[in-house]
Amino acid sequence: MKRTTFLLLFGFVLSFCQAQSETGGEETAGEEEHVELFTTPATKMGAATSDFGYNLFRVLASREAAANIFLSPISVSAVLTQLSMGGSEQAERQLFRALRYHTLQDPQLHNTLRDLLASVRTSGKGLSTAARMYLARRLRLKQDFFTLVEQQYGVRPKALLGGAKDVKEINDWVAQETGGKVQRFLAKPLPRNSGVNTVSAAYFKGKWVTRFSQSGAMDNFQVDGGTTVRTPMMQQDNYPIKMGVDSDLSCTIAQIQMQDDVSMFIFLPDEVTTNMTLLEESLSAEFVQDLSMTLLPAQVSLTIPALRFSYSTDLLPLLSDLGLSDWLQNPDLEKISAQPAMLSSVNHKVVMETAPEGNQYPSVTSTANHLSYRVDRPFLFLIRDEASGALLFIGRVANPKDLTV
Incomplete structure (x- = not known):
């Protein structure tokens, strides 16, 4: 595994940090061997x-250039995995590849995901999610599928x-699952x-x-174009x-610890x-895991925006x-x-404070x-769950003035 090289901003801080992380510093010296970072099913x-989340974020970022964008990849993974249970073997393989499950070789895949979802939604982590499928009655739905998903994922x-009945049903359910924090999930009816x-x-x-x-x-927060906004x-x-500096990516990276084994990068x-x-x-599960092991501790004067957005x-x-074009x-x-049943919408909404x-x-x-x-x-x-390495939230803040709840 190729590790990213980090340079701290000031020499005296580098010495200070190395003194506090002697054992970690020695591991990065010299020729490095590949280390398997992910060794358990979780x-x-x-x-x-x-990795599914990073791929999805990249696609969204390329389509929404210079805009604020946010995702909760684990909630999208949850609902698309439910959907995969309704497909043929070939359809399941296609979805699993997009979801990056083809690399797992996990015969208990659904149980592993269910347990992961339960672990990241424990109350101290501050995350609540909702993931569910809504299906047209005209399809003459198979109730065995409903039962299978409910038994596995509890929904x-x-x-x-x-029409409007569906909007109310979905909005009420999402609000209930998120403790009333995600309101008005749908602003208009689902497609005709x-x-x-x-x-x-x-x-x-x-x-x-x-x-x-x-x-x-x-x-003041500086925005692209040479102007500033108050935030x-x-x-x-x-x-x-x-923290550390990545000269290849021309950025400074900080990891800030949150309670219950969650951190913000x-x-x-x-x-x-x-x-x-x-x-x-550059973003991948391996890259971010590597960051968590190679960034060096420091005490800084820290100033960050107070985020609140929907x-x-x-x-x-x-x-x-x-x-998934063919699928x-x-x-x-x-x-x-x-x-024949076609996918009509993949609606997603996040709220963060x-x-x-x-x-x-x-x-x-x-x-x-x-x-x-x-x-x-x-x-x-x-936002990352450190115990499992799961990506809970990812976002790009281009202009905090445009953030709304």
């Missing part, structure tokens, strides 16, 4: 759902009623002559391990993070730009770019209905610390 599943697919529709939603509000002393103070920021001196380009294609193309989209147009033409959902709260105060030091990490220009971030 971590292998976490890597697969993450029963639902037959559509039509709808067939198979997937619904996936997620809400995240994790808490930091180390709290911030200031939150909500307005500060609420969180700030704290002597904040413990892990922030990728901050050196220049003010929304063109993050090179960075986006984002929704129909992911159906993106699936063809994930190798979309003939999904062969024979276990759902004997009639950050707050200054944490269960620890930063350390008090008499030594002046001149290292700062100031996120005041377009950046990319991800």
Whole structure:
């Protein structure tokens, strides 16, 4: 495995960090051997759902250039995996390849995913998700499929009623599953002559391990084009993070610890730009796992935007770019209905908030610390479950002024 080389911003900080991570520093020296990073069914599943998420994010990012975009890949994986249970063997193989499951060789794949979903939705992690299929009654649906999905994932697919009734049903169910945090999932009825529709939603509000002393103070955020916008920021001196500089990707990377074994990675380009294609193309489960082992600890003056946003989209147009063009033409959902059943929508919505709260105060030091990490220009971030490596959230913030809830 080729490790990314990181250079810290100041020499004295590098010495400080190396003194605190002597054992980790020695491992990166000299010729390196390939190390298998994912060795358990849970971590292998976490890597697969993450790589699917990175692929999906890249497609969305290329279509929505210079825009704020956000996804919760694990909730999309959950609902598309439910859908795969309704296909023929060939259709299942096609979906599994897009979902990156073909690399797993896991005979208990559905059990592994179910257990992973349960573990990342424990209350302390701050994540709640909803994933369900809604199917047209005209398809003469097979009830055995409904029962199979319910037994495996604890949620029963639902037959559509039509029009405004479906909007209310879906919106009420998503709100219930997310503790009332994801509202108005659908703003308009599903497509006319709808067939198979997937619904996936997620809400995240994790808490930091180390709290911030200031939150909500307005500060300048530089946007592409040379202008600035005022946005609420969180700030704290002597904040413990892990960080490094990737000269190949022209960005500084920080890992900020959250409670219950969750962390946020922030990728901050050196220049003010929304063109993050090179960075986006580099993302993979292996790359981010490698980051978690090679970034070095430091105490910094940390300033980050106080994020609060809602984002929704129909992911159906993106699936063809994930190798599913042929499958979309003939999904062969024979276990759902004997009639031809086509995928009509893949609606997805996420809501996320950050707050200054944490269960620890930063350390008090008499030594002046001149290292700062100031996120005041377009950046990319991800939220990751450290135990499994699963990607919970990923987003690109181009202009925080455009974030809405």
